[in-house]
Every structure is written in structure tokens, then in C-alpha cells.
Amino acid sequence: MFDSPLSASAYEVLQVPPDCDEETLRKAYRLRLRQTHPDTGGDSAQFIQVQRAWELVGTAAARQSYDRGHGFGETPAPEWSGWRPTQTETRDTRPRARSFGQPGGWRRERYLTLIREWAGRGVTLTDPYDPALVRSAPHHIRRLLADALAEEATARIVGDLGMGYTVWHDVDASGRDARPDVKIDHIVLGPSGLYGLLSEDFGGAIKMRRGEIIGDAVSGAPIGDLLARMRTAARAARVKFSGAIVVLPDDDVVQVIDEIGKVRGLPVAVVAQSGLSAVLRRGITGARSMGGNEVFDVRTRLQQTVRFA
Known part of the structure; x- marks a missing residue:
């Protein structure tokens, strides 16, 4: 989830702008939990997405890492390569197809x-x-x-x-x-x-x-x-x-x-x-x-x- 180029970002799932403050983010998370909870008529798949989104941006450290790796920060992480072509691994010597x-x-x-x-x-x-x-x-x-x-x-x-x-x-x-x-x-x-x-x-x-x-x-x-x-x-x-x-x-x-x-x-x-x-x-x-x-x-x-x- 969130690693596909087609996936909604964590902020889109929580329905807040990427530059919102921590209090706005926390209130949005609680609101989205109530809206998507299966016991109140919500969709279970969306409920899981909301929980996952909070795991990615719910703390300052996690949010900083997420922003840097997904293009929301000012300086993207240089080591992030999730969408670049996979490099050939030469150390694996197991027989392959x-x-x-x-x-x-x-x-x-x-x-x-x-x-x-x-x-x-x-x-x-x-x-x-x-x-x-x-x-x-x-x-x-x-x-x-x-x-x-x-x-x-x-x-x-x-x-x-x-x-x-x-x-x-x-x-x-x-x-x-x-x-x-x-x-x-x-x-x-x-x-x-x-x-x-x-x-x-x-x-x-x-x-x-x-x-x-x-x-x-x-x-x-x-x-x-x-x-x-x-x-x-x-x-x-x-x-x-x-x-x-x-x-x-x-x-x-x-x-x-x-x-x-x-x-x-x-x-x-x-x-x-x-x-x-x-x-x-x-x-x-x-x-x-x-x-x-x-x-x-x-x-x-x-x-x-x-x-x-």
C-alpha cells in the first residue's frame, strides 16, 4: 500500500494537505477512523488504509521519513529507489529459472x-x-x-x-x-x-x-x-x-x-x-x-x- 505510483498518498487517505500541522493531522485521523469503521457502516478496506496511513505519518520521525521518500519534503532521500529499475543482484548464487x-x-x-x-x-x-x-x-x-x-x-x-x-x-x-x-x-x-x-x-x-x-x-x-x-x-x-x-x-x-x-x-x-x-x-x-x-x-x-x- 502507498508504494504503487497509482496509490493514494497517506495524506490523501487522511484527507489533509501534506503541509498540515500535527494537530490537524491527528484530528483528521480520528475522524477518518469513525467514518470508515465497519461497525458504523464504513468500509473495512478503507479502515485498514487509514490505519496504515497513520503508521506512516503519525509521528514526527515517521512523517519526516515518509515525506522525504515520497517527494513531499524539500530534499528527497537519495537512497530511495522504489520506482527505479531493479539492479541485478550478483551475490545470490542459487539456481534460478x-x-x-x-x-x-x-x-x-x-x-x-x-x-x-x-x-x-x-x-x-x-x-x-x-x-x-x-x-x-x-x-x-x-x-x-x-x-x-x-x-x-x-x-x-x-x-x-x-x-x-x-x-x-x-x-x-x-x-x-x-x-x-x-x-x-x-x-x-x-x-x-x-x-x-x-x-x-x-x-x-x-x-x-x-x-x-x-x-x-x-x-x-x-x-x-x-x-x-x-x-x-x-x-x-x-x-x-x-x-x-x-x-x-x-x-x-x-x-x-x-x-x-x-x-x-x-x-x-x-x-x-x-x-x-x-x-x-x-x-x-x-x-x-x-x-x-x-x-x-x-x-x-x-x-x-x-x-x-
């Missing part, structure tokens, strides 16, 4: 292009990930960065599954008419099967209706689009997917693992980031697992046909 492509690469490039255009032509940005700059950018630009971060988070989780898994990131799924925005975020192959993954951050809680994701910040048909793109990739490589997985931030889902059954003939699960590893290890209910020879054959076919966005 085979990985191809750049997770979040297309969206990061698009974000950098649009944030520079929005800031103004001829303006040199010293830091395109400056928290104050990101927070003030239009929603569609912040959404690009949020989704890039979501894809990178999924890549780290899959990488930790070990060398028995192979993952392709940012896979082109546009068919003959190449379009970089028509892609599958991740294709994951392992003993539990072959899965197409969508990594998203809608910036708010989601619900399910008739096999599709809905919510205030959800547009289009995320699951339907993912399945259509998986069909394109499957035809090109002559492989069969075992299932589809939508990966979302933990705060945006009610259940860590929500297996919604078959959609268009394919098992689908909506999974919190914290539950992804377990799902990929055991597979989705109803999905067919793969033996060693079949995994090798599918990996070879995908390697020969996969193009990256």
Missing part, C-alpha cells in the same frame, strides 16, 4: 517517453522517477510505471522457482501485424504446466463477474484479452497452454488465490503476488501437468517462435 526477454521493458520505455513529453520539450529531467514528478503525472503515465513494476515483481517471483522453470517476458502476441502493446507479460513453463500470465496494478480493489475482472479502475476485458493473446502464441508455436493467471498486488484482492474455473475452455486463476509461487508449483485445478520430455519439446517450440515486444 531460465529467463528470456525484459520484464516490464516495453512499459518502462513507454513511460520514459511519455513522462519526458509531458514534462515539456527541451526540458532535461534529472530523475524521471522522482516521487514528486511521478505523483503529479497524468494517470495513464503513472499506470505504465505501475504495470512495469508489477511485471518486474512477477519476474522476481518466477525466477526464484529454480532451474526447473523457464519464463519468457514481454512476448509479442499481435500475430502478423506487429504491435508492441499487444503482448503477453509472461509465459511460464514448468512441471505444473504452461501458463500465460498477466501482471497488473489497477490501483484499487477488483471484483469478479462472469469470469472477468471488474472494478472502478478496470477498463476493457483483461482476462478475455489475455486468453486471446495466448491463443495467438499457441497457434504460432503449436503448443497448448495449461491455464491463465492474472497476478495482482496483495492489497487489491480479497483472496490470495482465486481459481475462477474455466473461461473459454481454459482454467483461470486470479492470484495475489504472495500466492503466485504456490500456484506455479502446484498448478491450477483442472490444468494438465507436463512430463520431462513434453516440457523439453514445448520449450524448444517456444524458443523457435517467440518474439519479444
Whole structure:
């Protein structure tokens, strides 16, 4: 919570300006507790957000640290790098999944292009990930960065599954008419099967209706689009997917693992980031697992046909 470029700030949750005094902040916190408490008709998710916001800015020390790290202070903390590209860790020598492509690469490039255009032509940005700059950018630009971060988070989780898994990131799924925005975020192959993954951050809680994701910040048909793109990739490589997985931030889902059954003939699960590893290890209910020879054959076919966005 509050770490996504789409999240409301602690001050927005408490409904006060960032430069308010301590007494105003304390009164706002008490008021928001009464307004959001489930026993008085409030929303439990909002109630938890209010408590979390107070933890971040409720004391002078905590507030100073929060302001410095999130662009509200005069001098942002130089060590804060929550939205910058993840640096490769060289000290971890554990066997990792085979990985191809750049997770979040297309969206990061698009974000950098649009944030520079929005800031103004001829303006040199010293830091395109400056928290104050990101927070003030239009929603569609912040959404690009949020989704890039979501894809990178999924890549780290899959990488930790070990060398028995192979993952392709940012896979082109546009068919003959190449379009970089028509892609599958991740294709994951392992003993539990072959899965197409969508990594998203809608910036708010989601619900399910008739096999599709809905919510205030959800547009289009995320699951339907993912399945259509998986069909394109499957035809090109002559492989069969075992299932589809939508990966979302933990705060945006009610259940860590929500297996919604078959959609268009394919098992689908909506999974919190914290539950992804377990799902990929055991597979989705109803999905067919793969033996060693079949995994090798599918990996070879995908390697020969996969193009990256």
C-alpha cells in the first residue's frame, strides 16, 4: 500500500494537505477512523488504509521519513529507489529459472517517453522517477510505471522457482501485424504446466463477474484479452497452454488465490503476488501437468517462435 505510483498518498487517505500541522493531522485521523469503521457502516478496506496511513505519518520521525521518500519534503532521500529499475543482484548464487526477454521493458520505455513529453520539450529531467514528478503525472503515465513494476515483481517471483522453470517476458502476441502493446507479460513453463500470465496494478480493489475482472479502475476485458493473446502464441508455436493467471498486488484482492474455473475452455486463476509461487508449483485445478520430455519439446517450440515486444 502507498508504494504503487497509482496509490493514494497517506495524506490523501487522511484527507489533509501534506503541509498540515500535527494537530490537524491527528484530528483528521480520528475522524477518518469513525467514518470508515465497519461497525458504523464504513468500509473495512478503507479502515485498514487509514490505519496504515497513520503508521506512516503519525509521528514526527515517521512523517519526516515518509515525506522525504515520497517527494513531499524539500530534499528527497537519495537512497530511495522504489520506482527505479531493479539492479541485478550478483551475490545470490542459487539456481534460478531460465529467463528470456525484459520484464516490464516495453512499459518502462513507454513511460520514459511519455513522462519526458509531458514534462515539456527541451526540458532535461534529472530523475524521471522522482516521487514528486511521478505523483503529479497524468494517470495513464503513472499506470505504465505501475504495470512495469508489477511485471518486474512477477519476474522476481518466477525466477526464484529454480532451474526447473523457464519464463519468457514481454512476448509479442499481435500475430502478423506487429504491435508492441499487444503482448503477453509472461509465459511460464514448468512441471505444473504452461501458463500465460498477466501482471497488473489497477490501483484499487477488483471484483469478479462472469469470469472477468471488474472494478472502478478496470477498463476493457483483461482476462478475455489475455486468453486471446495466448491463443495467438499457441497457434504460432503449436503448443497448448495449461491455464491463465492474472497476478495482482496483495492489497487489491480479497483472496490470495482465486481459481475462477474455466473461461473459454481454459482454467483461470486470479492470484495475489504472495500466492503466485504456490500456484506455479502446484498448478491450477483442472490444468494438465507436463512430463520431462513434453516440457523439453514445448520449450524448444517456444524458443523457435517467440518474439519479444
